[in-house]
Amino acid sequence: MASEQAKPVPSSAVLALGDRSEAGLKGQSRPGEAVIQAVLMACGLVSVLTTVGIIVVLFSQTILFFQSRAWLAARQPVAQEVSLATTANSIDAAATELSISYSDETRVFQANQNIQVGDEIMTVVDRPRGRLVVQRAQFGTEAFDHPAGTEIFPMADLAARTVDVMTEDDLDVTVSEGFGGLFSIGQEIKLGPEVMRVVDIDGDVLAVERAIDSLPAPHGANSTVEVEDRPSLVEFFTSTVWQPISGQFGIIPLVTATMLTSLVAMCVAVPLGMSTAIYLAEYATPRVKGTIKPILEILAGVPTVVYGFFALTFITPSLRTLFFGDNINFTNMLAAGLAMGILITPLISSMCEDAISAVPRALREASYGLGATKLETTIQVVLPAAVSGISAALIIGLSRAVGETMIVALASGAGPNFTFNLLASAETMTGHIARISSGDLSYGSIDYVSIFAVGATLFVITFGLNVLSGYIASRLRERY
């Protein structure tokens, strides 16, 4: 055969073949085929467009969020008329604790409340019996020594209001007494629908330029003066309060709730999933495998909203009767995390099983040959060899837990809450997006764009985890 092929082909034959191919096969152009190929490629490109779409949508709306202007009443704490308590002993300027005697028996101070003692404003940090732990010298006041018996006035946040009626032509806004200090020259303020710019401040009288990008209008006395509140990146990542109504957008409470529920889920899913995977890959007979794998597949296929229902109507009541009694909230992070753990167990176990099964038999047999038991072989030889696949599986499981929505939306609680107490209810990032968007959102409102800022954060976290998982799987893999 080889020698026949090696024979030189007569040139006439080449010529004949060449002619035929030109006439019959090669010469035809097939526009139809090219069109079909282009259409198929376009189908493939849809997925790229999806990714591009997700990134563009999330980040463009997030930028809109950080550019959005919200107007909030300019507020400052004002001492109220009636004092609630007096200091029981004299305090010096450095002390952070006051002993107090109440004018009546009720405990009236709250954490974070501002109080006025003499000329000094303090913030209550804690209130153990008979004492107040405070932060001294707040709101630009100075710390003084106070004698025993000084009255303590509670303070309330009051909004700045106008004192006089304004016509379309007035250029002075007089605000409530003592509120002038809230404003600065060049700042924009809003009265009703009209935006103005402060050009000069004299005590509580603001000289303004009227009708900035709006129409001049008359304003009644006692209208609220609003100032602009633009969400800032720093506030977004450092504030522990998420309260769109009062213009506070700090994502930390949403992130901590997400992390806590995911952590609980991982605490359930990692031992369960890995142990199931080890059993299925190393010990199980084909028959056991044939029974268990469908069960895991069913667990993986149950819609997540059903797990949410399960957490809400079974796990929480069970935790309540078995362990925690009334300490556990009706919606709580623990139950949501447990249900999520059940959800991701099949995912982790099937990925880990693939990783363990991929370890070559030779490694196991060498280990047995050295006298190791099955357990020692599994723990000391097989698992280290499969570590890349296993860690990739765990990270994918975590990413899935972070992005899971329905369980936490149902069982973890509605309302952001900065807490590390698993028995308390707190809203996760996904839960927040789901709750806010299930109301009728008006397109472009600050609530609408704020969920995109949360979504972008969520996307960055899960995308980072997925990329990390892929990186670990490909880079740490031992090649056999």
Added chain:
Amino acid sequence: MSNLVDVGVYRSDVIRRNTRARWMQNIYFSTLIIAIIVLLLLLFSIINQTFGYVAISQEIKAEQLSDRPLAELQPTELATILLEQTPRLLLVMVRDNLSAVPVDQFTSTPLRDGINGTVPDDLADLTPRDLSGDTGPAAYARLLGDNLSSAQLVALIEVNVLKVEIEQSWTLVESLTQREEIEASVAATEDQEDLVFYSWLNNRLLTQRNSQRVEEAGIGPALAGTFYLLIMTVAISLPLGVGAAIYLEEYAQESFLNRLLETNIRNLAGVPSIIYGMLGLTVFVNTLSFITQGRSILSGALTLSLLILPIIITNSREALRAVPSTIREASYGLGATKWQTVSRQILPAALPGVLTGLILGVSRAIGETAPLIVIGATNSISTFPDSPFSRFSVLPFTIYNWSSQPDAAFKNASSAAIIVLLVLLLIINSAAIFFRNRAISKRV
């Protein structure tokens, strides 16, 4: 001698190590048991909520209306009962159950056009406004008697005449174990309540519309919405997914673009579903609202299609790859073009695998709730979806909505809806297994 001692140490060590190995094996095995227990608990908790005693209060007993059970009466007799008991409500009942036109036009449209069903000739030209006098109720009673089934009329009587209300519900376990206490507590109530063993999974649940009152609430439109949505999702995602898979398997060369496509599909599979919802909200609901009419089934189907595309592409690629290359080469050898080879040889051979992938995608889509919440599925609609542009509700959304209601009875209704959803999933997955087995037996 020293050798012997060593052997002794070695032996005791082996026993210890083997014991430990056996212990750990048991622990590994116990996790499987835990998985089974969890699945059983899940099913138990759902069934536990679906059946059980309910305490029902009613203002009038059925016996006071008729000496025979209501279910045995003819529609006309039931309509007469409605006419006697609630003459003022008949107009609303006709409008809610039979109207063929929007609510605001109903009173001014002749009954011939305004009613969905048969209308007696003497009423055909009249509008509800003409019938506002004393003759109205009798006419409406005739319309109801002619056009509604006995079951629907009984339901109307229960709600409007008997004023049936579910006061309290018990789980199956409670109903079985604490029967006496439940009976005692019901007997102790002031307004005479009846204790009935109730299945929340019933005909009314499956067919009726959603309602604020749990006695009337059903999943009819939600079920229809789920089917509508799934059919459209399949229609959109199947060609796109299979097309992309064919391109990647049969046409694509090793190039930057194709590596990008592959990485991209892998990463898309890991994006949380709620993010797809936000994409759909911005692109389909808001930007393309002139095509999709906003929060419509079409927007939902487009969003879900993007969500399940990675699943369909990955599975279709595997199916295409499993087609032996001899088939391709034989086809090329006979002079077929690439597309002829793909469409007439490879696709038919890979079809079972492609369908399996499709079904896996669909069973993912059917339980998906989060993106549809963002897109704007709503529970407040009372009509069945009639076009791709109508607003919609889906089954999992109803489950979510009912589960988060404060009224405990809604949790029972919710668990009944969950059973419907799980049965749907079971049917779809059985189909997947059927196709998979057929594909395997064919190959052998």
